Amino acid sequence: MNQTRTFLMFALLAVAYFLFLAWEKDYAPPPPQAAVASAASAATPTADASVPGAIPVASVPGAATPTITTTAGPAAPASAQLITIDTDVLKLSVDTRGGSLVHADLLAYPQAPRTHKAPNPPPTVLLANDDAHYFVAQNGLVSSSDSAPADQPNHLALFHSEKTTYALADGQTELKVDLTWQDAAGLKVTKTYSFKRGSYVIGVSQRIDNGSTTPWQGNAYQQLLRVEPPKASNWLKNYTDPETRSFQGAAWYTGEKFEKLSFKDFAEPKDLLNAPIKGGWAAMLKLYFFAAWIPPTGQTEQYVTQTINPDSAHPRYLIRTVGPALSVAPGQSLTSQSRLYVGPNLQGTLDTIAPGLDLTIDYGMFKIIAVPMHWVLSQFHAVSKNWGVAIILLVLLIKGLSWKLTAVQYRSSAKMRKLAPRIQALKERYGDDKQKMQMATMELYKKEKVNPMGGCLPVLITMPVFYGLFFVLEYSLELRHAPFLWIPDLSAPDPLYILPIIYAIVMLGTQWLNPVAAGMDPTQAKMMKVMPLLFTVMFAFFPAGLCLYYAVNGIVGLGQQWWITHHVDREDVVKPA
Template identity: 30%
Template sequence: MTNQRNLLFAVVLSALLLLGWDAAVGYLYPQPANKSAVEGVADTPSELAAVAGAVSGPGVSGAGLASDVQGATPVTLENALGSGNRVRIDSPLLAGSINLTGAVIDDIVLKDYRETTDPDSPPVRLFAPAASPQPYFAEFGFLANGQRIPADAVWEADGEVLSPGSPVVLTHRGADGLTYTIALSIDSEYMITAEQRVANASGGAAVVQPFALIARTSETASEDFFIAHSGPIGVFGGSANYDYGYDDLPVGDMTTPEGEAEWLGFTDIYWLSALIPGAGEAEASFRSLGGSLYRADVIQDPVTLPAGSAISTTNRLFVGAKESTVLDAYEDAGIERFGLAIDWGWFRWFEKPFLWLLRQFFELVGNFGVAIIMLTVVVRAVMFPVAQKQFSSMAGMKAIQPRMKEVQEKHKEDRVKQQQEMQKLFKDEGVNPLAGCLPLIIQIPIFFALYKVLYLAIEMRHRSFLWIEDLSAPDPATILNLFGLLPFDPPGFLSIGVLAVLLGLTMWMTFQLNPVSDPMQRQIFNIMPWVLMFVMAPFAAGLLIYWNTSNILTLAQQKYLYSKHPQLRAAAEAERAEKAAEKAAGKTGAKS
């Protein structure tokens, strides 16, 4: 009766886990609201003034650096890109343009990445104009005597295309006698460098502040998940800062993390925009402009520029994909901890070797699904000596089990004496009862590290394997809609794909090879694989490929080790026979 009650409790608990999984994840890690494109946009002079005053009011460094939201109602992307004179951007990895009205870099797409797995889908767009429905752009500008150059100021360009080896210089001559120049250059990857210069040809001194900013909407942001930060990011005081989400930035106030800023910007799972300040004193901060608009600023300290003199500063802008090798190369070139733009977490010391191995296997076989399988084989091979030690310990424990029962019976009234005698028995027989837990303890960080690699590595994005079009996404072949033949999408916890079913089956088979005598534990082991099948179904297909391969290798490994330890096989067969006898007795009792 007690076992039946425990089984019922386990079933109810499993059902609550299945039904509450989506709700709990949705509550703890909510998706950004799907807001109207114009919600929160300041589109009247009074609203613009209010935002500007809140962000850059008296006593705030950079006063006069007003909101970057255009004063007009958002228009289509095509119309926004079609307005104004533009300088084209064309590099091996980036394409886009610079709007000469305001000298704004507001048009960037990634040549090597598509929006969907369809090869004809458009390239991934990162930057879009301020007047478009989803603004995201960068600007290198100037404050003069507390006021910025008007947003509608038209700049002159000495070239038509910004490309590697072909820089472009933008020039604007102000009515105040100051001449502003921005010398832009771009490398072969994702870095744009801006040398900002101010020359004072007026009759008096001027107070100038070069600045750089990135402004964006959070509506296009990826989910801020517990293993993958999305939102404001940077390295301050030598440490990577993942502390702030978009909702953590108070409207109208600056948020300035402690420590000198090495770089700062905004990150998604696969994309990054970041400012890298040049030499000199500067203030780096994040701001919420209200609604879904946010900004990262680097504002140089005010400098008094006498008549007839000039100053210059250099800032850089990274805008592109979070490719680990590229980020690490920039870090090696002097950008401190730039590789941590990917939120590797605590286990990055062996996550990166895993990723390196994946790349090597991919170069060897040309498919990341096969590469994951090969990586799993390597991990299991490295773990084999540990598993062998586990089985040896299990065999030793099985061999002394009769003597352990004798000790328990002999000292059942004296727990302390019983424990002492048990420890003496373990020592005399050279058995460690905790050795069986070691492989599990070691595999937890390995599994989590692989999970992060497969989730964060852009190399997994849109990589196919058999029927799977994207290894970074869940298995698309769900059973309840007959693998896409029926016109509906099952809810999250019922989107059970082929890989999830295989996971439940292979895990159940591994548990069956290790039968236990405790009835309650046996019932839990029978239920757990199918609970995990539901829980793991929404995870990346690449991770399920790893886990299925690992389970299959575990089955083969256990078969081999059982052959090396016949006492374990005998014990397993005896427990299996006892289990069958219990079932038969239960059926006989039910009939009578």
């Protein structure tokens, strides 16, 4: 099988897939509101219509069904006061209205590569409170009594903080920020955020001190709300931007299985989540970064997904976990614990935070190949200190391991190349009699001991490796803003288009070693001739890390093919008697 034709087939499939994604983002109809409404009613009991944005807690083992209000709805209170928290890796804003995290800057990850003109670009924003990019982390307590939501320590209650700014000082390893709430009856709640140096994990505790004369009963909950990211202005941006191609939506871990729900699937009632889960977590994902609520290990919580204000210009998508029932007698205290991760998708480190958290880097069906490849790539980087060099070393390793397989493919192509003139003669001899032509061709193959399918098996074996590496280079945070020679960012297209041009030259060399086979359809022959141009255009918009892999892989493969073709051609030299 001709290697170039095989790559063309898979490339066209990939282009068709990405174009479909881009078209769907630009022209797909909006989710039917009726479906969203029915999904809401199917996921939870009917909410109290008198409470704007009210969503009741679904049934939790040992719990009642209190009502949780959301920030949606015209009567929702505005921000009260913003508290700024600075650590060595995070810059956060906490709203005293509910003690919610409404803004998060990831200080170690700038929005753009550092250059001489812009040595200090602004940090990446993960959580945000504006309507177009809304993404917040909320938590609170909800009573199972009939008290009004305004009288409960939920994420709409007004908390108090002693200071408006907090910072992790030099030499300090831990920082704690307390927010307090108290009602007229004597119930006091202290919400504490705990930060550790170098960590993106935020400890969250809610201490209940019941100074009233009646028992307090209710539930602790955590939730993430987010809007769908703004769409790119045109289909080309959707095609070329890895973030628009990556998964965007909610995800959760059941303790055994990783599941996810894209924003468009929130409109499907059958896909919505409403189930008790033990030992899991709930997250909102985007390319390279994510936020996740992690309940205590071994605790069963109710997980729910929901669409808030589906008729608005920016509907909000929610994933929530609700803990088991809590009961605090008068004069007693109780503390509810949870953790919040706000940070990068660093493979190999997340599972130490919570089981299954590494699955947020979703390689899909190619995970079994992609994960080991990422590990090998990381080892090469540890030695070379450059991700571009690491990619080259990975190419050489893969080519070395697959050398025998690809040699079979190239040898088959070389023999078919030698037989091309004789096959053309058969075509001229038999004309339009395809049956006789086929029989004569197979007889020629048999006589010359050539297997026309000899190059197919190696391609089928190496193709999963090809796709596995595609996802590794596409989703690896490490390649983001990583420089290599003239390339400032391996996760962005080559600014000078040198790598796409190199690959086009490699393809021209491959075509020279594999001239158009006799009998090929004229349309296919024309496509083969324009392939270098097609690949140059396609790769011009691909991340430079991917182009670097393909270019180096093509150069090594071309050298191997030339060597094998040269030796096959020498086999015709007449040996002395």
